[in-house]
Amino acid sequence: MRRSRRLLVALALLAPTLLGFAPGGSGETISLAGSEPGARLDVTLTQVVDPATPAGPDNPTGPDDPDGPDRLVATRFRLENTGTAVYRDSPAPATHLLDADGRRFTGIDLPTTAGPAFPAAVTLDPGATAEGFVTFRIPADAEPAAVQFALDAGLADDVGQWSLPLP
Known part of the structure; x- marks a missing residue:
């Protein structure tokens, strides 16, 4: 059973390449297009903090959390608007x-001590840049394998993927 699960994970991680996603090596910059004319970002995954620590007492994680025992993973991105349109997104x-088991977790707006988080909404004029962290709440025993990013709140066809762990 473990072998078949690993095979499924390998297929899930290869799917972006086969489907036209833009795979990147750890720390590489990937150029991504959005669905609107002129929407383009260069996106770089620069750091992964695992586990990350919540920034305040209002952000529990662990056995007393209503979502169950888990941990936080914070990922730092650099966004550069290389398009001709203003980037406005979350x-x-x-x-x-x-x-590694093929599960997918969506980023959350949860501050950690890893560093400053992106605001809920980011606006970048052409040529402007922003850096910040996106946090994930994952099961304590989960093994992070990759991170994906897409414009249009994650719904754009052009998706960047970085393998984990970063060097």
Whole structure:
């Protein structure tokens, strides 16, 4: 059973390449297009903090959390608007973490001590850049395998994927 699960994970991680997604090596910059004319970002995954620590007491994680025992993973991105249109989007729902069992987790707006999080909405004029963290709440035993990012709140056809762990 474990072998078949690993095969499924391998297929899930290869699917982006086969379906036209833009795979990137750890720390590489991937150029992504949005669905609107002139929407384009260069996106770089620069850091992964695993586990991450919540920034305040209002952000529990662990056995007393209503979602059950889990941990936080914070991922730092650099976004550069290389298009001709103004970028207005929410980075957290545009970002997904895939684990070694093929599960997919959507980014959340949860501050951690890893560093400053992106605001709920980011606006970048052409040529402007922004950096910030997107956090994921994952099961304690999950093994992060990849992170994905797409414009249009994660719904754009052009998806970047980075393998984990970063070097």
